[in-house]
Amino acid sequence: MNNSVDVKVVQSVPLWINGKPVTASGQRSGEITNPATGIVTKRVAFSNAADVDAAVQAAQRALPAWRTAPALRRARILMRFRELMESHRDELAQLITEEHGKTLADAGGSVQRGIEVIEFAMGIPHLIKGEFSEEVGTGVDTHSLRQPLGVCAGITPFNFPVMVPLWMFPVALACGNTFVLKPSEKVPSASMLMASLLKEAGLPDGVFNVVHGDKEAVDALLHHPDIKAISFVGSTPIAKYIYETAARNGKRVQALGGAKNHAVVLPDADIEFAADALIGAGYGSAGERCMAISAVVAVGAAADPLVAKLKEKAANLRIGAGDSRVDGKEPDMGPLVTRVHRDKVAGYVDKGVTEGATLVLDGRGIKIKGNEEGFFLGPSLFDRVHPDMAIYKDEIFGPVLVVLRADTLDDAIRLINANPYANGTAVFTRSGGAARKFEREIEVGMVGINVPIPVPIAFYSFGGWRSSLFGDQHMHGMEGVRFYTRGKVVTTRWPDTNALPTGFNMPTLG
Numbered sequence: 001m002n003n004s005v006d007v008k009v010v011q012s013v014p015l016w017i018n019g020k021p022v023t024a025s026g027q028r029s030g031e032i033t034n035p036a037t038g039i040v041t042k043r044v045a046f047s048n049a050a051d052v053d054a055a056v057q058a059a060q061r062a063l064p065a066w067r068t069a070p071a072l073r074r075a076r077i078l079m080r081f082r083e084l085m086e087s088h089r090d091e092l093a094q095l096i097t098e099e100h101g102k103t104l105a106d107a108g109g110s111v112q113r114g115i116e117v118i119e120f121a122m123g124i125p126h127l128i129k130g131e132f133s134e135e136v137g138t139g140v141d142t143h144s145l146r147q148p149l150g151v152c153a154g155i156t157p158f159n160f161p162v163m164v165p166l167w168m169f170p171v172a173l174a175c176g177n178t179f180v181l182k183p184s185e186k187v188p189s190a191s192m193l194m195a196s197l198l199k200e201a202g203l204p205d206g207v208f209n210v211v212h213g214d215k216e217a218v219d220a221l222l223h224h225p226d227i228k229a230i231s232f233v234g235s236t237p238i239a240k241y242i243y244e245t246a247a248r249n250g251k252r253v254q255a256l257g258g259a260k261n262h263a264v265v266l267p268d269a270d271i272e273f274a275a276d277a278l279i280g281a282g283y284g285s286a287g288e289r290c291m292a293i294s295a296v297v298a299v300g301a302a303a304d305p306l307v308a309k310l311k312e313k314a315a316n317l318r319i320g321a322g323d324s325r326v327d328g329k330e331p332d333m334g335p336l337v338t339r340v341h342r343d344k345v346a347g348y349v350d351k352g353v354t355e356g357a358t359l360v361l362d363g364r365g366i367k368i369k370g371n372e373e374g375f376f377l378g379p380s381l382f383d384r385v386h387p388d389m390a391i392y393k394d395e396i397f398g399p400v401l402v403v404l405r406a407d408t409l410d411d412a413i414r415l416i417n418a419n420p421y422a423n424g425t426a427v428f429t430r431s432g433g434a435a436r437k438f439e440r441e442i443e444v445g446m447v448g449i450n451v452p453i454p455v456p457i458a459f460y461s462f463g464g465w466r467s468s469l470f471g472d473q474h475m476h477g478m479e480g481v482r483f484y485t486r487g488k489v490v491t492t493r494w495p496d497t498n499a500l501p502t503g504f505n506m507p508t509l510g
């Protein structure tokens with residue numbers, strides 16, 4: 001069956017430049033598919049270098065007035081934007097579900113986590129305050145200020161169409177920058193709604209712009225001389241490319257990459273509680289979360305009862321279209337984002353079997369009644385996985401949970417610290433001492449103690465270590481404010497009849 005519908009009848013997603021929708025001048029476009037039905041619902045025009053330049057120029061023109069607007073005025077616009085995001089939460093969740101596939105409840109939760117970053121950024125008059133020291137030398141004072149960088153760009157992945165852009169632009173705008181967003185071409189519609197809500201909130205035209213597309217649009221941003229900073233979230237190979245290319249072009253970069261998040265379960269843990277947590281963290285959003293738990297490290301006697309519980313709970317998950325009801329309730333898991341991705345993930349299940357891991361639960365071949373053409377895959381669970389297997393080494397990004405067995409907590413920590421990815425991790429235990437040891441010795445950016453998905457609240461910063469992050473500053477929280485501003489230190493002396501004359505030697509001020 002050919003699922004493409006006539007291009008004339010599907011809606012086309014435009015760009016957003018200088019406060020209004022704009023038709024792209026590029027000839028290329030992409031299809032947006034509803035993953036639950038497999039039907040193409042929209043087309044999105046891909047930007048070329050001229051489209052990107054038009055967006056950057058609009059942002060550049062809007063910059064002088066925006067950067068000099070009082071921080072409180074910028075904050076008030078964000079306050080109105082926050083209210084509008086709240087009142088459009090259901091509409092945003094619906095757009096996410098239609099283009100990404102995750103359940104409505106999960107989509108709504110991700111919108112909420114994004115709104116929390118707006119709430120953080122609303123505090124910008126306080127967050128951006130400088131320091132002041134009087135009398136650092138006789139008659140000399142010093143103060144510091146943080147100033148915006150200029151036009152900043154954000155490039156975001158398919159799995160959080162609202163939350164990940166919100167990790168970036170509220171903080172960037174609050175700091176006085178203007179912004180060009182390039183969302184994932186698979187899920188572009190939520191960004192357009194956010195752009196129109198920003199306008200409704202009173203944001204001046206040109207301060208926030210949206211371009212769509214793939215590598216061509218991204219490369220145009222990476223090479224544009226007027227872009228001062230790039231924020232990226234996506235897979236590790238692209239994050240590395242973004243970091244290297246943008247840094248070579250003299251831009252500030254934060255590029256967050258992929259993940260393989262481990263959860264360690266110690267023998268003293270509450271196994272029922274841990275299994276419940278791991279089922280949600282492993283299979284929620286069909287495993288398409290950068291903070292999903294994809295590898296469980298069962299220590300000693302925890303392994304057998306844990307695997308049995310995981311199997312029982314995973315087998316009972318409700319699977320269906322994100323906006324449907326399954327057995328009268330919301331589904332736990334929707335489809336994967338595209339047919340290609342679903343087939344790739346299913347291919348990993350084949351590979352795990354070939355590699356010799358024990359397939360405890362097989363999610364391949366699932367059909368959802370009424371949604372036979374949707375990109376569904378049931379939960380798969382592997383036991384006795386070894387660190388040299390591809391199902392452990394690669395980021396699968398789907399509903400496949402692998403269990404490795406370790407003898408001790410030290411072995412588990414060594415395994416995790418040797419993995420190239422280091423986004424998030426968690427430990428399940430009743431021992432404060434074991435938790436403290438884990439927290440101190442684990443070399444991972446975000447750590448949960450009996451918390452399976454330790455996504456930091458907006459006033460802390462989000463980011464991993466090693467190949468999960470290229471750059472120095474994590475997103476939102478104070479690291480976000482530092483990323484989107486430059487520091488300046490001013491030393492002041494006013495004419496005073498008693499002042500000492502300045503000299504030729506290194507000033508000592510004292």
Ligand code: NAD
Nearest residue numbers: 156157158183184214215218234235238256257258259290
């Ligand atoms: P992706 O790397 O394929 O795409 C991310 C962005 O880069 C998109 O906007 C895309 O258009 C663009 N892009 C893709 N290929 C490109 C190329 N060759 N040159 C330039 N730009 C290119 O990622 P995805 O599939 O959209 O998202 C899933 C990935 O994102 C997973 O690896 C996941 O772990 C990661 N992710 C990480 C975090 C984090 O916080 N570390 C959060 C969410 C997602």
